[in-house]
Amino acid sequence: MISAIVHTFNEEKNISRCLTSLDFVQEIVVIDMGSSDKTLTIAKEFPVSVFSHPYTGFVESARNFGISKAKGDWLLIVDADEVVPRTLGDKLRQLSGDKQQQVKFYRLPRKNIILGKWIKHSGWWPDHQIRFFKKGSVIWSGEIHGVPITRGEGRELAAQEDLSLIHYHYDSLEQYLERLNRYTTIQAKELFLKNKKAELSMMFSYPVNEFVKRFFLLEGYRDGFHGLSLALLQSFSELVVILKLWELSGFRQEHISLSEYKRLSDNADKIKKYWLANELLKKPRHFISSLYLKILRSLNS
Structure with missing residues (x-):
């Protein structure tokens, strides 16, 4: 039965x-x-x-x-x-x-x-x-x-x-964002109960890692505009979780230096450039183009 x-x-x-x-x-x-x-x-x-x-x-x-x-x-x-x-x-x-x-x-x-x-x-x-x-x-x-x-x-x-x-699944952006709001609240509470704290580095690493995984590693770009949109939305979801975790701490005040922001931003850009070059190298290319992409990937590794 x-x-x-x-x-x-x-x-x-x-x-x-x-x-x-x-x-x-x-x-x-x-x-x-x-x-x-x-x-x-x-x-x-x-x-x-x-x-x-x-x-x-x-x-x-x-x-x-x-x-x-x-x-x-x-x-x-x-x-x-x-x-x-x-x-x-x-x-x-x-x-x-x-x-x-x-x-x-x-x-x-x-x-x-x-x-x-x-x-x-x-x-x-x-x-x-x-x-x-x-x-x-x-x-x-x-x-x-x-x-x-x-x-x-x-x-x-x-x-x-x-x-x-x-x-x-999601038949509209409104539905996606409604669920995103609900799910991120639950996820933030679960992290908070595990004594996790929102840190500046997480605001860069979590979203960029999610985007890279979805768009490059799992080849979301093959789904065209849908794939890019979903990778960005899921990346945004990771950011919202961190911000809600920060909210649960009472919006803890913390100093941010421009040099620290630049370091984290540059690192996020390097990660995306590395995986972009890595995916482009999978396609047949002229020797010079392939060499350029290999150098770009090496510089961002």
Whole structure:
């Protein structure tokens, strides 16, 4: 028996599409965190069991609560803004019916649709997530975006579009910034409780490292304007976390010298120039152009 667990908070735009795609499971458990729109009215038009969970601003604790309520021996975790294609549903039914296999959990690939585009780089694809597992083999930590704690053997499904969850992620900048504000507040509080302090160097290193990772190392530039925009937004998110951590310290006053600012700014520029040259060197070029880029990379290493 497969039970699907869906957590919701004001998902009236998405919930019908999500629940419609779950017609292959034997039970659907909806964990609602205080929706004030028509989410529950729409959800109850489907054969679902609805339970309430306090609003936390993130989903991990609600997932654990849902696991405790589900009756199936195999559990499928689905976000309300996700869809399970028929081909993936058939595959999960096949896996759950195999009595010989020893696998306890599966990482499912996820196709992220962000601002109207399937994002194939920047770490957004194949974006494997632990979402299908035998009951008792997976629980979530209490931290935002925490890694699940697993027991037993796990396996990844192939990164194929027809075997992927479809995640209709951010559909507007307003939605992205609203979630950014919510998530960064939680992240800053978690750092504060671990006695972390905001430092000037972090305001440079955290954003630039995030940008370099997303845009260069994970080849976000291959997603064009979308890739650049997302790398900048995720870099900005890192800065906001540091500023909110500073806020939690009471906006501690601290002197900043221009020489220190120049050192940190120059270092951030060197990092970006190094990785830019590194990526450009991967493309076929004339000898002189390649030599120039190698020198540029060396100077910024």
